[in-house]
Amino acid sequence: MTSTETVPELLSRLMGADPDPFPLYDELRETGGGVHEFAPLGWFAFRHADVAAMGRDNTLYSSDHFWDSPAGIHDPVDPVQAAFMAVSSQQFMFHDPPAHTRMRSTMMPAFTGYATRRWRPIIETRVGELLDRFSPGQEAEFMAEFAGAVPVAIIADVLGVPDAEQSHFRRWSQALAATFDPGIQGAARTEAIHAANEMVEYLRTIIAERRRHPQDDLTSVLATASLPADELLGSLALLLTAGNDTTVNLLGNGLHFLFTEPAARAAAADPANIPALVEEMLRLDPPLHLDLRKATRDVTLGGVDIPAGGIIWLVIGAANRDPRAFEDPTSFDPARSPNRHLTFLPGHHHCIGAPLARLEGEIIFTRLLERFPDIRPGTAAPVRRVANKVARGWASLPVRF
Numbered sequence: 346m347t348s349t350e351t352v353p354e355l356l357s358r359l360m361g362a363d364p365d366p367f368p369l370y371d372e373l374r375e376t377g378g379g380v381h382e383f384a385p386l387g388w389f390a391f392r393h394a395d396v397a398a399m400g401r402d403n404t405l406y407s408s409d410h411f412w413d414s415p416a417g418i419h420d421p422v423d424p425v426q427a428a429f430m431a432v433s434s435q436q437f438m439f440h441d442p443p444a445h446t447r448m449r450s451t452m453m454p455a456f457t458g459y460a461t462r463r464w465r466p467i468i469e470t471r472v473g474e475l476l477d478r479f480s481p482g483q484e485a486e487f488m489a490e491f492a493g494a495v496p497v498a499i500i501a502d503v504l505g506v507p508d509a510e511q512s513h514f515r516r517w518s519q520a521l522a523a524t525f526d527p528g529i530q531g532a533a534r535t536e537a538i539h540a541a542n543e544m545v546e547y548l549r550t551i552i553a554e555r556r557r558h559p560q561d562d563l564t565s566v567l568a569t570a571s572l573p574a575d576e577l578l579g580s581l582a583l584l585l586t587a588g589n590d591t592t593v594n595l596l597g598n599g600l601h602f603l604f605t606e607p608a609a610r611a612a613a614a615d616p617a618n619i620p621a622l623v624e625e626m627l628r629l630d631p632p633l634h635l636d637l638r639k640a641t642r643d644v645t646l647g648g649v650d651i652p653a654g655g656i657i658w659l660v661i662g663a664a665n666r667d668p669r670a671f672e673d674p675t676s677f678d679p680a681r682s683p684n685r686h687l688t689f690l691p692g693h694h695h696c697i698g699a700p701l702a703r704l705e706g707e708i709i710f711t712r713l714l715e716r717f718p719d720i721r722p723g724t725a726a727p728v729r730r731v732a733n734k735v736a737r738g739w740a741s742l743p744v745r746f
Contacts (some may be wrong), residue, residue, distance in 0.1 A: 352376060356383040360528060364729035366737065367675075368632065370663035374668055380647030386415075387637070387656030388526055388649065391663040393670035393687065395646055399638050399659055400690040403441050406638035406657065409696055411439040413639055413656055415527040419538060426535070429542040433524065435579040441691060448580060451570045452697060455503075455563050461700040464503060468708045471498045476716050479746045484723045487742040492596040495709060500588030503701075504581065505562025506551070517544035518589040521582055528734040541582070548581050572580035587698050592705050594632035595623075599710060601742060602626055602677055604722050612679035614718075616711050622679055623706035628686035632702075634662035635735045636690060661687050662737070717746045 359369045360383070373381060376393035382388050388395055389485045395454060399406040410436045411417050419426040437448035454460060465603065475494055493515050501511045520540035523529040524564075529537055559565040563584075567577060599622075602609045609625070612618040636659040640651050658724060665686045666674040689696035698703070714718065723743025730740045 352381050353383065355382060356389065360734060362388070362731045364731050366662060367666065370660060370666065371675075374660075374663045374667060378647030378649060380651075381510060382649070388646070388651050389659060389660055390646060391657045391660045391667075392647065392684075393664040394582035396659045396661060396664040396687050396692055398410075400687065400694065403693050405641055405664040407441050407641050407686055408439060408445065408638060409441050410637060410639035410656065411436075413654070414525075414637055415529075416525045417685065418530070418534065420535065422555070423535070425542050426531065426538050429524075429538050429545060432523045432545050432575045432578045432582070433521075434573040435573075436583045437580055438583060438694060445693060448572065448576055449693075449697060450582060451572055452563075452584070455566065455732070456697045456700060458700045461704055464701065465498070465704065465708065467502045468705055469712070471495060471502065472709055472712050476712060479717070481717060481719070481746055483746045485744055486723075487600060488593070488597050488739050489741070492593045492600075492742070495596070496592035496705065497585075497589045499592075499705060500701075503563050504554070504561055504585065504590075505564045508628045510547070513547070514585060514589065516540060517547075518586040520544070521586040522590045522736050523733065524560055525734050526735045528732055533732070544582055544585070545578055548578055548585075553578060554579070561746040563639050584698070587696070588701065590627065590736055591632035591698075592702055595626060595706055596709060597742050598632070599626035599706065599740035600713075600720075600744070601727065601739065602629065602703065603710075603720075606677040609677050610686060613710065613714055616715075618679055619707050619711050620703070621642060621681070621684075623683055623703060623710065624684045624686065625677055625679060626706070628665045628671075628681070628684055629675075629687040630737075631661050631665055631686070631688040633688070633735055634737050658718065659687075659690075661690070690744065722746050 355373055359366055370391060379392035380388055380390050381394065414666055419430050421427050437445050465569060472495060475491060497511055497514045501514055517540060520537045521544065524541055525536035542584045551564060555565040555568040559569060566582065567581060603613060609622060614620055638657050640653055640655045644651050668674050670685060689699040721746050725743040727742045728740045730738050
C-alpha cells in the first residue's frame with residue numbers, strides 16, 4: 346500500500362462521494378491479493394484475472410443473488426415495492442442456467458451482430474434528428490440535451506415505444522438502474538422503486554396491446570413468446586434500462602476523453618478509427634463499474650477465504666486498468682490491440698446488448714464529429730455523478746458545439 350489509509354477506509358471512500366474512483370481502484374487492486382471484504386456489502390475483487398474468472402464460471406459464482414443483493418432491498422409493507430420486486434427479481438441477469446438460458450434465448454436472435462445491423466437506419470435517423478437541434482458555436486449541456494436523448498430514442502424505437510411516451514423512459518431507466526446500486530438507500534431508494542414501477546405498469550399495458558395488435562418491433566416478438574408475465578416484464582424493463590443508461594454513460598465518458606486525451610482526439614479525425622476508439626473508451630471508463638456474484642461454495646480468491654453464499658463485487662472499472670492485463674493501463678491508446686476489457690463480461694452473462702452498444706457508439710461519435718469537428722468543453726465545469734456506484738458517469742458535461 347502506498348496510502349496511509351487502511352483498506353476499510355479506502356473502501357469506505359469508494360462507497361462515498363468521491364467523484365474519481367480510479368486512484369482508489371488502483372490502491373485496492375495492488376494491495377494484498379486485490380480482494381477485500383467490506384461489511385456488510387461483501388467482498389470486492391479488483392483484478393482482471395479474478396473478474397474474468399467469475400464471469401466465466403457460473404457454477405462457482407452464481408448470478409442467482411437478487412434477494413441477497415442491494416437489488417432486493419425493499420419495504421414489503423409497501424404494495425408498490427412488493428409488486429415491483431416480484432417483477433424485478435425475474436430479470437434474466439439474476440438467474441443461472443437453465444432458467445437464464447431459456448429467458449435469454451428468447452431475446453438473443455434480436456441482439457446478434459447481424460440483427461443489430463438492421464437497426465443502423467434507425468440509429469442514423471435518430472442521431473441526425475437530434476444533431477439538427479444544435480448549431481456550431483452553440484453552448485449546451487451534453488448529458489441532458491444529447492446523450493440522454495439519443496439512446497432512449499433508439500432503444501424505444503427498437504421496442505416500439507411511441508414517440509409521445511419516450512420522454513418518461515430516461516427517468517424510468519435511471520430509476521431502475523438505481524434500484525441495483527448499493528449507494529442508493531433510504532428515501533432515495535423508495536423513490537427509485539416507485540418510479541421504476543411506473544415503467545413496469547406502462548410496459549404491462551404495451552404488452553397487452555401488442556398481443557392484440559402485433560407490430561414490427563421487439564416488444565411484439567417477446568409479447569407473443571412463451572415467457573411468464575413477470576419474466577417478460579422484467580426482461581423488457583432490463584432491455585430498456587441497459588440500452589439507455591449504459592449508452593448515456595458511454596457517450597459522456599467518451600466525449601470527455603476526446604476533450605482531455607490528445608491521442609483520442611487526433612485518432613478521431615479518421616472515421617475508420619472510431620470503432621477502436623469506442624473500445625478504449627469502454628475500457629478506460631466503463632459505463633458500469635460494478636457487477637456481483639454469489640459464491641456457491643467456500644472459495645479462496647486473491648488469497649482471501651470467502652464462505653458459500655458470500656456476495657462478491659466484480660470491480661470492472663479496476664480490472665480494466667490492471668497492469669497485469671494491459672500495457673500502460675491508465676493511458677488512452679487508440680490503437681490498443683488486443684483490447685481484452687471486461688466491460689461486457691465474458692461467459693453466460695456476456696452483455697446481450699454489446700453489439701448494439703458498439704454500433705451506437707460508432708455511429709454517434711462519427712456523426713457528431715462530422716457535424717461538429719470543433720466541439721469542445723463549454724463554459725461551466727463538468728460534474729461527475731457521485732451517488733451511483735454501479736453506473737458512474739457525468740451528471741453534467743457542458744459543451745460548445
